Amino acid sequence: MAISLAERIEQLHAEQRLLVKADADIDEGWLRIRNQEDLVQELRAGGHDARQAERLVELLKQTLVEWERHRTLIVERVNFLQREVDSAPPAAR
Known part of the structure; x- marks a missing residue:
């Protein structure tokens, strides 16, 4: 089942909000x-x-590393969706 351009655009906007x-x-x-x-x-x-307290600092840093990894995944998804939207034929936009 193909996803419509409108759905792709909505996905893109949702991912952009997640990135913010x-x-x-x-x-x-x-x-x-x-x-x-x-x-x-x-x-x-x-x-x-x-x-x-030092242990908590280390745990916070480890958590932040995971958050940054997750952010990278969001950026990749935004870029993918942006390419999908950009490559849609003009008549579909």
Whole structure:
């Protein structure tokens, strides 16, 4: 079953919205990491055990790597759909 151009365009717009959200989530993730790193520094400066806080920083970084991988997949999907839409005959647009 072939997908109509209108459906492709809607898919493209949906993926573009997901990309905007992914970018915002990644930016927020970096902010959380910086905040957590600041907290680790404060714990250390106060002579506290910072191991759990350091572990959280590493987990946040690992999560962010996965978010960036997911963003790459979204970009690939956007590019694919954009090519599909761009290659449609003018009469279909």
